[in-house]
Amino acid sequence: MSVIHKDLTNKDYVSWKQFLSETDAWDVRRIREFELSEIKRVVEFAYKNTSGYKRIFDKAGIKPDDIKTLSDYKKIPFLTKEMIRDNLDEFSTDFPNRFYVTTGGSTGIPMGMYRDPVSFAKELASKAHQYHRVGWKEGDRQIVFRGLQIDTPDGTEFLPEFNELRCSTYEFGTDKMEIYRRKAMDYKPDWVRCYPSSGYIFARYLKDSGKPFPKIKGILCASEQLYDFQKQLFQEVFGTGTTIFTHYGHYEMAAIAGYCEYTDDYHVLPQYGYVELLDKSDNPVTEPGATGEIVATSFIMHATPFIRYRTRDLAVFKSLFCEKCNRQHQIWERVEGRSQELIVSKKGRLISTTMLNMHNDTYDHLRQFQFHQREIGKVIFRFIEKPGCNEEILKKVKRNILGKLGEDIELVLESVEEIPLTKRGKHRVLIQELDLKFDHPAMKRTLSL
Template sequence: MIIKEIAKKSPYFIQRPIRSIYGIIPYYKKLGKIFKNTYDFLGKSQYWNKEQLEQYQVEQLKNLLVHSYNNVPYYCKLFNECGFNVEKFKYLDDIDKIPFLTKDLVMKNTKDLMAKNFKKSDFIYSSTGGTTGKQMRFFTQKNFSASREWAFMITQWSRIGFDYKNSRRIILRNQVLPKGRLWIWDNCQRSLVVDTYHLTDENIKKIIDRLNYEKNPYIHTYPSAVAIICDYIKRTGYGLTYDLKGVLASSENIYVGQRELIESTLNTRMFSWYGHSEQCILAGECERSNKYHIFSEYGYTELIDNKGNVIRDNGIKGELVGTSFNNYVMPFIRYKTEDYACYSQDQNCKCGRNYKLLDSVEGRWLQEMIITSKGNKISITAMNMHSDIFDNVKNFQFYQDTPGVCIINIVKKSSYTVKDENVIYRELSKKLGNDVILKFNYVNNIERTKGGKYRFLIQKIKT
């Protein structure tokens, strides 16, 4: 793990030999026991009957609730105030008595949400991407949260043939590559990492040539990024010369017609899933349909209406609320995600799994695009920053009305200084590159739409 951290933080000329050496170690050995145990467990539990899955959730919730009451100041106070007795918890719907956790509450009570029975070194800093204009910082559990998360991810990818020991990926997401490079080979992940910030026609042609050379069978991507490449292939007829096994798409809503474009152009299945940084809910498409299986072993998922009432009937849209089994250092219990979904009318799946099924998910990440001076598009999803650069910012929003120029509107906290502006400029400029000028505009508040919704990017350029 130390080698991996050095590789992440070092310049590319130092990273390259470190990654090459690290890549010699068999991938499955680098993943560790937590990953292996979770992965093996899911191989069996995903086919449990409904009673077994429910019993597992009751046991996991009981463990989490007892731990939280005994070790987390926020929950000790909350449970006492609402009269919730953790020792009497027996049924899933007993959790209805606990008030919801929101992003604002997490930000206001960060310290009190941290478990007292863990060492400081057990806490790993994390943050949300800021789609609501507020970037929330929180902590996950070292050597546990990420390992379990990856085991679940690989398990759902295996539905379309992905083998964690042998399969290779093409990654089209938000990695910032060394200047002048359109791709790098990452031995640590056995993946070809491709630049998504400079998808001009000229660069796309070069990227396609590289993909045809590498012949990696899976593309791990944002839907918007691979759609840009598919649009190029449709227009020019210049495409892949080998067969893909699947497109692994996440982090964005899938627009009408987009799945058809991607699947028909690349002649393969696009497999999507819903998850989020807080790791409370994970739901992935089934190999037998486009419905989403909610992992019962990952956490406890609820749907609520706009009055906070739990929705138990199928076909009714509500907000997703999650309780995570992946994080004991900073438990999230009944966390309101601000994402929406509905249970499928038909809860019987041909695959034989008994997980609860969602028809679709409406997430916060829309496929909004920043237009560069050269006319190519950068998905706003790729601007997602899981770091502390916005810690001294109340709200922020991107605005564009001129190709090649992007304004970031910022509502400052009292602790905000010139140093924050310099850091934000440096980190965002790494992603935007030389083809977009970033400008700062300080405002008192961020305007919302007529419907009261927040937009991460206000795009005024007609494309």
């Protein structure tokens, strides 16, 4: 039997995973009861233990006891990122063993918060619960390409207690990738765990070099949008039928939503938090295909509670149950147009970076690329060329991208030697420097997602 990391045998982890599995088939009535009782509990806890929530509740004339139905819940004022950024202590409690973490600032609002060991164990267990749907087990062998900086000569480290071979993606040149590939040939991982962007770069290396990689069960992605062009390459390189799983989550631990056994739709986990999808007038999105902002209340965060928290992330509504797995969970067709994943055209159209999926050889002559927007209507396309790339090819690349972006975009091509990583070690598809709040004028227009 494989050794399992102590986090994975920790009692909070084990009991939460057990709870999730026992309640996985709850019907919608049972789910609503649970959600309402958790909302009441969290609201009362935050009201009693933080001055910030007390202040905004008092100002809105709401007492925790007033919340008797889910309609009452909708009277609760929103919590914004700015409120947490500017008044963290006011919105935090002195929960035991709390520790401070910060987001990478990918939304443009760097923000810190407190977590506690129980919330973290529940977070790990919630992810594991979702991974179980696609056959992952505690103790499975994993190779990891995430934003880890590893100070060993070859950039790898093995954690026997996690059964995890971690590879640094800070230096992710072909020489390093070849080292990782060779190590994987010996290690024979069951799973690749990665940011889609890092996994994509590695998969491109495998494809271009034509070198083998051991047969894996699947790829577990996290933290970033997973694009179709990335999925396609994963299937091509790791084998058709390779499981590709991803989920939506965030540092604030208010919402988590993953694929199921059968579909690539996002299933919102109701035991984790209460999640609304709200349109521009803050009404619930109910039409399949319509987009809304993810607004969520965490049931697991107690050091910094998040109640009716505006994430600024957008999702496309699908239904209130999954026809394939029968879970009566809120289902999203896509999570996209996170504000940092939208481009604004000269006419103010919003273009999701998922539009930049290319079902042809557009990106084949490039080792890596990134879009960058600093001003409305103008986009810089930065790329590292592969040997053999030429003017003719680049003209075609430009034509193909413009074909997707539309004519009201000025596209500037910029060949570079290196594309720097974000502070978290991510390779972002888009660096968006415009402040695209949900109430940005451009956001009031129809989203062309």
